[in-house]
Amino acid sequence: MSARGERVANHELLKQVNAALVYRLIDTQGPISRVDIAQISALAPASVTNITRQLLEHGLIKEVAQQASTGGRPAISLTTEQTAFLFISCRLGREELQCSVMDLSDTVHQHTVSKLQRHDAEGIVAALSQAIQQQLQTVRPEQQAIAIAITMAGLVDPQTGTVLYSPNHQIANLRLAEQLQTVTDLPIYIGNDTRALALAEYYLGTAQKCQDFILVSIHHGAGAGIVSNGQLLLGKNRNVGEIGHIQIDPFGNQCHCGNFGCLETFVSNKAIVAQTKALLERGHSSNLDSNNLSIEIICKAALADDPIAVQIIRQTGNHLGRVLAILVNLFNPEKILLAGEIVQSAAVLFPALQQQIQRQSLPSFNQDLQLEKARFQGQGTMGGYALIKRALHESDLLQRIMQPGMDNA
Ligand SMILES: [Zn+2]
Known part of the structure; x- marks a missing residue:
C-alpha cells in the first residue's frame, strides 16, 4: 500500500x-x-x-x-436505541437447539427449542439453518435484524467462525459461519457458551461494573470464562479457561480428553450422579433412590441433610474448591460466579468451596473474594446477547450497521 x-x-x-x-x-x-x-x-x-x-x-x-x-x-x-434492532441468538446444546429472537434491551420476542436429530456436521448445519430461517421470518418490516449469534460448548475460532472441537457433536474444523451464510447475509458471531455467559454477567448480570471476575459453569462438563481488567481473557486461538481438564487425581477415571482424573471426571452433573449411585450401592443409609437420581434431586437431598447427598456435595466442593483456589492465585478476581444446577445446593456447597479457597490461595487475594450464584441459569441464549453487545461496543457490528445498504438486509 x-x-x-x-x-x-x-x-x-x-x-x-x-x-x-x-x-x-x-x-x-x-x-x-x-x-x-x-x-x-x-x-x-x-x-x-x-x-x-x-x-x-x-x-x-x-x-x-x-x-x-x-x-x-x-x-x-x-x-x-435498544428495541428497534433485533438479532437471533442460538445455543447449540447437547441434545437440543435453543433459538431466541431478542432486541438489544435483552427482551426475548420469540423462543424455540428443537431436538437435535443428528450430531454430524451436515445435521448441525441443517438444524441451525432451519431455525435461523424460521426466526428471520418472524421479524416485522419495521424492525431491523442485525446479526446472528451462536454459542456452544467446545473450542471455536470466532475470527473465522470455525468450530474446532465439540465435546457433544461429531464436528471438527467446521466452517460454520461460512456454511450458514447460504441462508443469511447477516453477520454471524460464534463463541464458546461459558465465555459468552461470563460476558453476559458483565453486561447485565451479577458482575456488572466488576472488572475482574470468573464465571465457572458446571453442567455436562466444567468450564470457566475469565474477565480480567474488564476484558474477557482470550488467547491467540481465542480459547482459555478449560478448567475441566485440570488434573485432580492421576489415578482417577479416564476423561474424554484422554487424560486421567480431570476435574470433569469428578465435578460434572454426570459424575456427581455416578458417585452418588456408587455410594448408595455400597449400602450406606440414605433417603435417595439409586434408580431415580438427578443433580436436582441430589442438591435437594443435601439441603435436607441427607448424609450421602451432603457427603457428595461437600466432596464436589473440595475438588472444585482446589481448582478455584488455583484460579484465585492466578487471577486475583473480585468475584467468582457459579452457574449450573449444582448452585441449588449452595448452602452446603459454598462453605466447602470457601474453605478450600481459604486454605489454598493467598490470604490477601481471598479475603474480599465474593462467591456468588450467576444471574443467568439455564438461559443459554443470553450468551449470544453478549456476543452481539460486544460486537457493537468493539466496532465490528457498529460499522456494519452504519454501512450503506444494511437497512434492507
Ligand atoms: Zn480431561
Whole structure:
C-alpha cells in the first residue's frame, strides 16, 4: 500500500474506533450529554458532534430531554436505541437447539427449542439453518435484524467462525459461519457458551461494573470464562479457561480428553450422579433412590441433610474448591460466579468451596473474594446477547450497521 493509502486506511480505522468509543459511552453511561462524552472520551467536541450525528442518522442512538437538577431548560442527552434492532441468538446444546429472537434491551420476542436429530456436521448445519430461517421470518418490516449469534460448548475460532472441537457433536474444523451464510447475509458471531455467559454477567448480570471476575459453569462438563481488567481473557486461538481438564487425581477415571482424573471426571452433573449411585450401592443409609437420581434431586437431598447427598456435595466442593483456589492465585478476581444446577445446593456447597479457597490461595487475594450464584441459569441464549453487545461496543457490528445498504438486509 502507498504511504497515502496507508494514511487513508489509518484515518478510516481511527474514525471507526472513535465511533465505537462514543457508542460504548452512550450505551454504558447514557443518558449522557455531548459535553460529558467529549470530556470523558477526550475527543474534540466537533468530533463528538460529528460522530453522534452519524449514529443518530442510523438510528443507533436517540436524543432525550433531561431536566437539569438546577431546574431551568431541559438539557438534551443521548441514549442508545435498544428495541428497534433485533438479532437471533442460538445455543447449540447437547441434545437440543435453543433459538431466541431478542432486541438489544435483552427482551426475548420469540423462543424455540428443537431436538437435535443428528450430531454430524451436515445435521448441525441443517438444524441451525432451519431455525435461523424460521426466526428471520418472524421479524416485522419495521424492525431491523442485525446479526446472528451462536454459542456452544467446545473450542471455536470466532475470527473465522470455525468450530474446532465439540465435546457433544461429531464436528471438527467446521466452517460454520461460512456454511450458514447460504441462508443469511447477516453477520454471524460464534463463541464458546461459558465465555459468552461470563460476558453476559458483565453486561447485565451479577458482575456488572466488576472488572475482574470468573464465571465457572458446571453442567455436562466444567468450564470457566475469565474477565480480567474488564476484558474477557482470550488467547491467540481465542480459547482459555478449560478448567475441566485440570488434573485432580492421576489415578482417577479416564476423561474424554484422554487424560486421567480431570476435574470433569469428578465435578460434572454426570459424575456427581455416578458417585452418588456408587455410594448408595455400597449400602450406606440414605433417603435417595439409586434408580431415580438427578443433580436436582441430589442438591435437594443435601439441603435436607441427607448424609450421602451432603457427603457428595461437600466432596464436589473440595475438588472444585482446589481448582478455584488455583484460579484465585492466578487471577486475583473480585468475584467468582457459579452457574449450573449444582448452585441449588449452595448452602452446603459454598462453605466447602470457601474453605478450600481459604486454605489454598493467598490470604490477601481471598479475603474480599465474593462467591456468588450467576444471574443467568439455564438461559443459554443470553450468551449470544453478549456476543452481539460486544460486537457493537468493539466496532465490528457498529460499522456494519452504519454501512450503506444494511437497512434492507
Ligand atoms: Zn480431561
